Amino acid sequence: MRAYADNDYPADHKPDWKIISGLWPFLAEFRGRVILSLALLVLAKLATVATPIALKYIVDYLDQNRGADMLLWIPVILVVAYGSLRFGATLFNELRDAVFARVAERAMRRVSLRVFEHLHQRELAFHLDRKTGGLARDIERGTNGISFLLRFTLFNIVPTLLEILLVAGILFVVFNVSYVLAILVAVVVYVVFSIKITEWRTKFVREANARDNQSNSRAIDSLLNYETVKYFNNERYEAEVYDRDLDDWEQARLKNRLSLAALNSGQALIIGLAMIVIMAMAVREVASGEITLGDFTMINAYLLQLFIPLNALGFVYREIRQALVNVERLFKLLGDKPAIEDAPEATKLAVDKGEVQFDHIHFAYRPDRPILRDVSFSIPAGHTVAVVGASGAGKSTLARLLFRFYEVDQGAIRIDGQDIRTVTQDSLRSAIGVVPQDTVLFNDTLYRNLAYGRPEATEEEVYRAARMAHLEDFIHSLPEGYETKVGERGLKLSGGEKQRVAIARVILKNPPLLILDEATSSLDSLSEQAILGALNEVSQQRTTLVIAHRLSTIRDANTILVMDGGRIVESGSHGKLLAAGGHYAQLWAQQHNRDETGHDDQERTND
The missing domain is CATH 3.40.50.300 (P-loop containing nucleotide triphosphate hydrolases)
Structure with a gap:
């Protein structure tokens, strides 16, 4: 399966808006809260739209009764109503956010858990190829993107459109269609401009994210390999490579900033021209006596109310586009099925005796490089079988296949007669204990x-x-x-x-089964002898597969298999193999000579 990459999408990739429909399950879990939030949203918008009407009546009453005796309680009531509507709009918005908070936070929790579980289900090859830093950033941006889409799609796009419709309706009823047409033209021009420019600059945003992933992956990789960097005095080299990545990120961010400036300036120009045209229309009608000073104030208030969220709409659309890309990457990661899955009718492994059988196994990590060629052997229940051979012979691969990190290409591996592909991975791995060569x-x-x-x-x-x-x-x-x-x-x-x-x-x-993959490779001779005693004690009643380079550690094995070129070329006990004078005898003589000359015989491999 293709590994997860940081640059799966080209810079001009357009996100799939259908992704928003994939958020419904997160809303459905709290359907009541969502409905209550929408109700509070409508109340907040009604209060917001009614506020300029109260302001109009205040101004008209004061203007019409200037210099005359007026009833003070009337403007006081109007002022209280005006203040109450403003407070109500804020209160309903805050209540809406408080009610909806559980929905957004639970969505982030759910998806974070799903991604975590999914990553643990992925095959070993995926984790060997991944870039941890970039993957972590994509997960973080994706979960935040889901929260953003849930909040802003419901609580910014929808209310802004609702407010535009309400304001247009009021202006049409109270004044005339020319105001409605002017506002609609301004809104359409603003929205089209924002969409076009945002589409153009999205590639800069995505490029900045890709460079961010790249630099972050490099930094984490370098820090994880701290000792290697020190061994080769490569601090300056690592800093230079990291700085080159940061330079790419800086250039991408600069393009992003400049394109954002162009977007904001264009939006401000459209809003400014719209304000000039509409306010000029209102000034002319006030001068001619067609509308009152309160009407003029109401129109001005509506324009401010309308264009402030509309200005934010450009930002929201831009961020929604980016959130869609981030969520798309996250959903794609979740959509990539693990290469190794339980069979539909998989059952739990039942370990009775613990006999393991490798039956005509063929395997290759890559088609052009076979690792195992027709390998067959059995490990009787309670016995210890050791596998030795040169690096690259395929020894450690046997352990990985038994643990089902990979699937065999041909043949079968059985435990007590059960093909491990027909049992659940959880039950299989629960029955096997592994001491790896690199802990x-x-x-x-x-x-x-x-x-x-x-x-x-x-x-x-x-x-x-x-x-x-x-x-x-x-x-x-x-x-x-x-x-x-x-x-x-x-x-x-x-x-x-x-x-x-x-x-x-x-x-x-x-566990009933043991895999010892160079289990004593990092120990000194005294510790090795002590732990070998413990391991021998532990493995006496268990079926054990030992992968070894150091032949002195496996002399007591029931059977020793010698591998060369992906095949088993010899098998037998330690004494029998020495007497045969073949591959094993040569390996023994080489290690014995190294021991006598003081060389370290601790070899490590990654077959």
């Missing part, structure tokens, strides 16, 4: 990292797992003990300490 820890305490093997485990069970992994002395030597923070990706611990945490996790998980 990555969460940026949390040692205790929480240990307990991750079985989060519901008791403290005593966690402590026992730590003792069996020979971690207890190390933990007690730390000032904060089990509450010691391990740092991002466990950088505060040595390779051997992280490996022992991984072993303790598996001991705590207590």
Whole structure:
């Protein structure tokens, strides 16, 4: 499946407005709140539209009774009505926002959870290809975009259109059609201009986002590889590369700012010309006595009321366009199905004995580079089978296929006769414990990292797992003990300490099947012997697949498989394979010679 990229859409891509219909499920969950919010919205707009009418009567009463005795209670009532309408408009808007807040926040929560769960369901290949920084930004912008669309589509576009219709109706009834035509022409010109210019400048907004993703991904990638940067004295190089990305972002943002200035200036010009024309019409009619001074004041108030939200409408349309793009990316991410899914009739894996069988397995990460070629072997229940061979022989791939990170191209893998493609991934992985060759820890305490093997485990069970992994002395030597923070990706611990945490996790998980992928590769000889004893104890009653480079660690395996070029070329016990004088004997002799000359025999691989 194609990996998720930061530049899936070209700069001139037009968002799909149908996406708005996909927001209905978020509204349907709180249908009552949505209806109440819309009712409050209508009340707020009615109060807003009635405010200039109250102002008109105040001005007319004062103008017509200037210099004469007037009843003070009449203008006082009108002023109170005017103030009450203004307060009512604000109050109803605030109540509307308060009622609708739960809808928008719950929508963000729901979609954030869906994305989180979906990403954990995606296949390993997706996560190997992803750019974490850019993906995080897209998720953040997408969830914020959903909230924006829900709020502004309902509470800006709809009320602005409602207000335009109400104002046009009042001007048509109270005055004449010329005012209505002038306002409608101004609105149409304004909207067409805003849409056209926004369409033109959207590519600059999207380019700025793409450059933002690029620079953010680069920064995170560099910081995650902090030690590598230091090893090669490449701080200046990293800064230069990051600055080049920031320069691209700066240029994109500059284009975005300049195009925004052009949009705002054009909108202001249209509004200014409309105000001049309509107010000139009103001045002429006041001078001729066709309308009163209060009418003039009302027209002016309506224009201000109308063009202020209309001016915001340009901003809202622009932001809605961008929110649509962000939500489209998020929905596309959610729409990409995982490459590995449970079969429709998948059942839970039932582990009785724990026998594992690889039956004529063919596999390739890429069609032009086969990794496994017709591999067949069995691991009897409770037995340990070790797989050795040169780097690239396909050893670690066997573990990935058994854990179902990838699907086999041909053949089948069975556990107690059950094809692993016919059982649920959850039940399969619950039955397998893995000690990987590269252990990555969460940026949390040692205790929480240990307990991750079985989060519901008791403290005593966690402590026992730590003792069996020979971690207890190390933990007690730390000032904060089990509450010691391990740092991002466990950088505060040595390779051997992280490996022992991984072993303790598996001991705590207590699965019937084990995969040991270079489980002692980061340990010194003394620690290795101690942990081998613990692993042997743990694996005695479990079916175990051991991936190894260091042959001294697998001498006691029931069966040793030797792989070369994606095939099994030898199999047998340690003694039998040495006596055969084949590939295994050569590997043993090479490692034995390196040990004698003082070379480190800890090799690591990524088959």
